[in-house]
Amino acid sequence: MQTPKPYMNPYLAGIGLGLVLLAAFVVMGRGLGASGALSSFVTLGVNAVAPAHAQTNAFYKEYLGTPNGNPLNDWLVYEIAGVLIGGLISGLIAGRVRRTVDKGARITVSTRMIYAFGGGILMGLGSKIARGCTSGQALTGGALLSVGSWVFMIAVFASAYAVAYFFRKQWT
Amino acid sequence: MNAPFYQFGLFGNDTALLFAVIIGIGFGFFLEQAGFGSSVKLAQQFYFTDLTVFKVMFTAIVTAMQGLFWLSWFGVLDLSLVHVLPTFLVPQLVGGLVFGVGFVLGGYCPGTCCVASVTGKMDGWIHLLGMFAGIFLFGELFPLIGDWYSSTPKGEITLSQVFNLSHGTMVLLIVLAALAGFYSAEKLETRFRSIK
């Protein structure tokens, strides 16, 4: 297997990302997002198992869309499909697509998986409470100078740095 | 030219979804190129050994922010039609704090986790499952916390309004902060890498 190519200069990657975000503003008048698309999938699942429950819950109802519409017929869902394609293209070009578990040397795979799942739960909760994630709030709202987005961004870094010490074994 | 194109009805909903895929491809491509498909690389941000997350994020914000400013000034883009997310101060602060812990634990954020998954990272898939569980949990809790979720509404407020500065001055301040941040980031990386 070929050795993976080095990552792009972070500032160049940042400019590329910024231009993609700008394109979204110019074409659609809206920014990027990720957690919104995940909510559509969760709503789809809940609606399939318990439609009555999904109909009465204000949160799911928002993602259900029009009465006979499909929750997946949403701009962010298509955007996240693009993200998967784009990520795969870049990974293939750079020779970075391989089945592996990313973790520090000092923990086992199962510990890493437990952490990943727990982190995912917190991230799902946090992004919903804050109305967006790093894409929808930090990048999009950051560029638009939205106050809430900057508050969110500062809170993310503050709490991450505050707890980083306790999880250092996982990463270093 | 009238941008945002969609808001001026230059194309319909189906074309909008096509653009969603194209824009998404660009988004995913640069996330992966930056190295955000690896949780180990992402997490180094919090141990000062690799500050790529900060560099990429702030370069992207500065680029898009300047782009918005200048396109608006050239009369190409109508800023009033770009959707600014409304601010709900306390929920966004608390959400950010919870999110930050999740970031250190899981190593990914929602967007990067998709890129990681598709390039074969098994922890990315588990993280994705965790996020579905978290969103489901939020959905189930929503009837209880709905009121709090909508508390401290501040509307579509921007930093320039809060600090009573012009849009351009706010842009300058953020660019200055970002450049100072990049400079420190380079210094910090060299120092912490040598310690290690």
Next chain:
Amino acid sequence: MSFNKILASIALILALLAAFIGIPRRDVRNLDEIAILIETGKDHITPLELAEQIHTGKKIRLIDLRDSVSHFHQHIVHSEIMSVQQLLNNGIKRNEIVVLYSEGGIHASQAWMLLKMKHYDSVYTLLGGFSGWKEEILYPTLHAGATEEKKDVERRKTLSLFFGGEPTVISQETSKKKSVRQHQSPQKQNPPVKAKKGEELRYQC
């Protein structure tokens, strides 16, 4: 590293310029463009055109610039009352088709000028204002027979009734005035009371 420094310098120069400019908006625009719009009549819409377009379901935002007394007394269906100041301060969006009307039309034209200066491109005034609307749509006198096509008269009668008006049809043969009035369900809150001459002048702007 020097490449990064070039990027940083570009960002800094652009940001300094941005701070110097302050607000990212060119407020002054080519006045000739506006003059041409006025000369070619692209600044207004006639009452009949407006009525047709609303009737066919076209999305138009109607702004009533008269005072609240006149507005609540009688107004065009679905129109919103707004002051010129509210209108200028993000009352409308640039991607909306907006029709402004005042009693006679002068007030609306003034507001139209201001909006054009601020790059609102799809704004129109209602020709003849609300007075013109009453004359053409709400209480028109239609001559059936000789000059106008029968279909035309029927169409205008439908429009008038749609907006809660009272069309008067004069047929050629009998020369007898016939007031047509049918159900007025959507206009209950908006009774078409004919204003006295003096009263009407007061609202003229």
